[in-house]
């Protein structure tokens with residue numbers, strides 16, 4: 207029997223989030239961001255569900271992820287698979303041809319690679335509007351090179367640095383810079399600027415296409431403006447053993463927790479190799495029997511201990527680390543991180559199960 211380390215993937219909630227984002231983004235096309243194994247939610251569960259909801263545009267990181275997604279979705283309909291990091295070498299260019307992938311282009315060299323491979327599909331051009339991450343420095347030159355190579359440019363995109371802070375001055379600055387560049391390069395080309403947070407905080411900039419990622423998975427991207435997203439992932443472990451301990455004894459590595467009175471400890475079969483952050487040691491909570499119980503001692507590679515004193519906890523009981531009862535955003539905030547790191551940190555050995 208496999209270890210009962212399971213993350214439940216609530217596909218109804220995913221569908222709800224997709225529909226909600228579609229309504230929020232009004233008439234824009236939705237390019238769903240499913241990179242990094244659908245933010246840890248399992249691509250082969252997430253992508254078909256989005257396809258069934260009518261999504262025909264998906265974004266992944268690179269050609270390897272693009273090929274995997276193409277094998278899941280097939281070639282039927284006109285399904286766009288965008289590579290947000292573009293292509294890296296000749297092999298990627300070949301893969302883009304064979305699997306009808308849509309690279310984003312930030313460098314002239316990428317156009318040359320595609321031309322050499324005989325690529326005749328579509329690309330997006332990525333423009334840096336102020337985040338200073340990936341983006342073309344000479345987008346006009348890239349557009350012309352694409353034109354000469356008979357590569358179709360389906361749009362211009364850029365990415366926001368601070369969209370989760372609606373009043374941040376960077377947002378308007380980037381929007382202005384992006385639009386000025388688009389107007390100069392090619393006013394008629396479709397534009398795409400917004401990620402999840404931007405859809406909520408900058409609704410006047412939805413343009414042709416929006417690119418939600420984290421919101422699909424149910425984590426509210428703008429803390430001050432929740433829109434009713436539902437959590438898609440529930441990370442669940444199982445109680446393996448329950449033991450009573452007397453006052454004065456310690457629990458787990460480093461003996462960092464000592465019982466100040468007699469208590470009952472339960473061992474959960476899920477640890478940091480499964481994605482439980484080690485920084486939850488002596489700090490976090492889990493949800494079991496309709497209550498929140500404290501994590502005691504250090505989180506181990508395969509186990510986490512919790513205080514189950516005065517509860518009727520028994521081996522086999524399910525324990526939620528995050529999901530509908532403990533929001534991933536709240537866990538992340540308590541650790542000074544973001545829910546993205548929790549979702550993508552869930553280990554490969556944790557089985558994803560659609561519910």
Ligand SMILES: Cc1ncc(COP(=O)(O)O)c(C=O)c1O
Nearest residue numbers: 239290365401402417418419420
């Ligand atoms: C270019 C680009 N667009 C959209 C997204 C989706 O962002 P989010 O998950 O914040 O919605 C990402 C994610 O990193 C990205 O890199």
